[in-house]
Amino acid sequence: MALIWLLVLLLGIAVIAHLRLSLIPALALVAVYLLAMGAAEDVPGWLVGLLWLVLIVTAVPLLVGDLRRKYISEPMFDWFKKVLPPISDTERDAIEAGTVWWDGELFSGRPDWNTLLAYPPARLSEEEQAFLDGPTETLCAMVSEWDIAQRMDLPPAAWEYIKEQGFFALIIPKEYGGKGFSAYAHSQIVMKLATRSGGLASTVMVPNSLGPAELLLHYGTEEQRNHYLPRLANGSEIPCFALTGPYAGSDAGAMTDTGVICRGQWQGEEVLGLRLNWEKRYITLGPVATLLGLAFKTYDPEGLLGGDEELGISLALIATDTPGVEIGRRHVPLGAAFMNGPNWGKDVFVPLEAVIGGRDMIGKGWMMLMNCLSVGRSISLPATGTSAAKLCSYTSGRYAAIREQFNVPLAAFEGIQEPLARIGGNAWLMDAARTLTANAVDLGQKPSVLSAILKYHLTERGRECIRDAMDIHGGKGIILGPNNYLGRLWQSAPISITVEGANILSRNLMIFGQGAIRCHPYVLKEMALIGESDREHAADSSTSCSCSMSASPSAMPPARSCSG
Ligand SMILES: Cc1cc2nc3c(=O)[nH]c(=O)nc-3n(C[C@H](O)[C@H](O)[C@H](O)COP(=O)(O)OP(=O)(O)OC[C@H]3O[C@@H](n4cnc5c(N)ncnc54)[C@H](O)[C@@H]3O)c2cc1C
Numbered sequence: 001m002a003l004i005w006l007l008v009l010l011l012g013i014a015v016i017a018h019l020r021l022s023l024i025p026a027l028a029l030v031a032v033y034l035l036a037m038g039a040a041e042d043v044p045g046w047l048v049g050l051l052w053l054v055l056i057v058t059a060v061p062l063l064v065g066d067l068r069r070k071y072i073s074e075p076m077f078d079w080f081k082k083v084l085p086p087i088s089d090t091e092r093d094a095i096e097a098g099t100v101w102w103d104g105e106l107f108s109g110r111p112d113w114n115t116l117l118a119y120p121p122a123r124l125s126e127e128e129q130a131f132l133d134g135p136t137e138t139l140c141a142m143v144s145e146w147d148i149a150q151r152m153d154l155p156p157a158a159w160e161y162i163k164e165q166g167f168f169a170l171i172i173p174k175e176y177g178g179k180g181f182s183a184y185a186h187s188q189i190v191m192k193l194a195t196r197s198g199g200l201a202s203t204v205m206v207p208n209s210l211g212p213a214e215l216l217l218h219y220g221t222e223e224q225r226n227h228y229l230p231r232l233a234n235g236s237e238i239p240c241f242a243l244t245g246p247y248a249g250s251d252a253g254a255m256t257d258t259g260v261i262c263r264g265q266w267q268g269e270e271v272l273g274l275r276l277n278w279e280k281r282y283i284t285l286g287p288v289a290t291l292l293g294l295a296f297k298t299y300d301p302e303g304l305l306g307g308d309e310e311l312g313i314s315l316a317l318i319a320t321d322t323p324g325v326e327i328g329r330r331h332v333p334l335g336a337a338f339m340n341g342p343n344w345g346k347d348v349f350v351p352l353e354a355v356i357g358g359r360d361m362i363g364k365g366w367m368m369l370m371n372c373l374s375v376g377r378s379i380s381l382p383a384t385g386t387s388a389a390k391l392c393s394y395t396s397g398r399y400a401a402i403r404e405q406f407n408v409p410l411a412a413f414e415g416i417q418e419p420l421a422r423i424g425g426n427a428w429l430m431d432a433a434r435t436l437t438a439n440a441v442d443l444g445q446k447p448s449v450l451s452a453i454l455k456y457h458l459t460e461r462g463r464e465c466i467r468d469a470m471d472i473h474g475g476k477g478i479i480l481g482p483n484n485y486l487g488r489l490w491q492s493a494p495i496s497i498t499v500e501g502a503n504i505l506s507r508n509l510m511i512f513g514q515g516a517i518r519c520h521p522y523v524l525k526e527m528a529l530i531g532e533s534d535r536e537h538a539a540d541s542s543t544s545c546s547c548s549m550s551a552s553p554s555a556m557p558p559a560r561s562c563s564g
Contacts, residue, residue, distance in 0.1 A: 001042035090253040097370035098448025107519035122439035128185035135165040140196040146482040163235025168207040176229035183441035187383045194387035202338035209376030211241035212293040219357040240289035242280035257296040264349040273351040281342040312363035316354040324348035377451040385462030389427035392469035419468035452510035459496040
């Protein structure tokens with residue numbers, strides 16, 4: 001009988017923890033139960049006494065502030081401080097970037113589905129719908145993946161149409177001559193283009209994703225915005241963005257590219273500027289770009305700006321015809337025809353006005369990148385991943401219905417039904433995730449963790465759909481030609497896996513690492529307290545977090561937005 005009392009006690013404690021009762025009601029319930037236990041005849045007195053002792057030893061330090069600080073907060077705080085590795089500025093910027101939205105609920109283990117359902121559904125405006133039905137359809141009809149692969153480029157008429165119709169200006173506001181479309185519209189357009197040609201979608205995606213336009217919109221000076229945005233919108237400037245290089249891929253912050261503050265000649269005058277040396281590779285649109293967005297580490301050895309020598313990462317806009325800028329031979333990314341290649345510069349001098357945001361934003365480039373990364377990552381690759389799933393679903397379903405073997409359609413075989421079902425399920429799920437996240441961006445979020453979840457899962461599942469579709473199509477998917485709508489997708493699937501944060505890294509560092517830290521209501525606060533100089537106050541605040549974590553119903557966050 002005593003065993004049953006004990007089991008019920010343990011179960012009760014588990015339920016209290018699950019319901020996240022606050023401390024005093026939780027302790028009171030346990031005390032009442034122990035009283036009942038003591039009154040029962042079949043429970044030995046020594047057991048009840050032992051349980052009271054455990055309760056008192058646990059409760060007193062939690063309830064009495066001074067004891068709590070001395071015996072819980074300070075030792076815990078010292079231990080946490082010892083085990084937490086030092087966090088660099090770039091790591092802190094990455095962790096704190098963007099916002100946490102409803103995704104925070106997922107990490108709580110008890111998401112509030114009503115909050116999710118209360119968000120307004122994603123909708124296209126009339127103008128956006130017309131663009132999707134008009135110019136987007138027309139552009140799709142102008143190209144064929146086979147033809148693009150033969151010429152290893154889009155046809156000239158398609159390039160012209162892209163510029164003329166504002167496909168490079170989806171995210172640029174109307175006041176600068178852009179389309180000013182919503183994230184959802186942007187996602188719909190890229191998704192449709194990608195069902196026609198991956199090369200076409202990549203060409204359109206890049207200027208609308210993280211790059212000069214997005215960075216200028218958020219951080220550019222008024223002069224920079226007025227000068228560049230209309231030119232980017234009408235296609236007279238083709239942008240690219242060069243962050244990674246031969247020695248710094250996933251670990252982009254480890255770049256060896258430098259900009260040294262110095263005086264130099266610019267348009268006949270001596271001005272304060274940057275002497276840039278860099279080597280970048282794999283840069284999309286690099287071979288045709290007229291405007292290069294460049295990330296580099298900034299140094300001021302002569303103290304010309306009057307501050308530190310090492311200033312951090314900065315971002316600058318450089319015309320590709322600036323003396324010293326070299327554009328290398330074009331890369332061929334797994335046979336895909338979009339423009340990609342290396343570029344480098346030796347002692348290229350530009351004035352300080354070339355830095356995005358001007359002098360004030362020198363050294364703030366990493367923070368700028370981290371804060372803007374999530375928006376593009378919520379849209380481009382999730383859209384192309386979903387397009388692959390939809391294309392595979394559409395074509396595989398139909399092909400399996402008309403192709404017969406053993407005198408029956410392929411679709412009659414259970415072995416074929418299995419991948420067909422997987423593709424259908426994935427396509428539905430991916431489209432829901434894509435729409436929700438694009439909508440989050442339209443609702444003003446910069447969902448850093450959600451965008452990493454999307455990037456990872458929608459490209460992985462896109463690859464899974466292509467693999468299933470290839471199996472269903474047999475030889476038809478393998479022999480390349482004008483009628484093969486799958487082979488190129490199969491070939492280029494690893495590109496989406498690798499770009500904008502390679503998938504293994506995205507899963508480990510962003511979904512699990514940043515996700516757990518950002519979506520948890522207290523971990524980030526605890527980490528910030530470690531750096532606080534007032535040890536007593538930090539330890540005290542730290543325990544408040546810990547107590548709330550373990551005992552308060554408010555520990556679980558409502559869907560909220562915590563800007564980093
Ligand atoms: C087609 C194409 C277009 C591109 N376009 C651009 C562009 O326009 N601009 C630009 O700046 N760059 C561009 N890139 C570069 C791209 O961003 C990098 O390729 C990418 O960041 C990965 O770097 P890497 O190739 O050096 O691989 P690595 O960084 O060497 O990674 C190799 C593997 O190790 C894994 N890994 C690395 N670190 C970790 C970690 N901490 N934990 C777990 N796993 C980890 C990665 O996930 C990956 O699987 C492009 C690349 C390609 C292929």
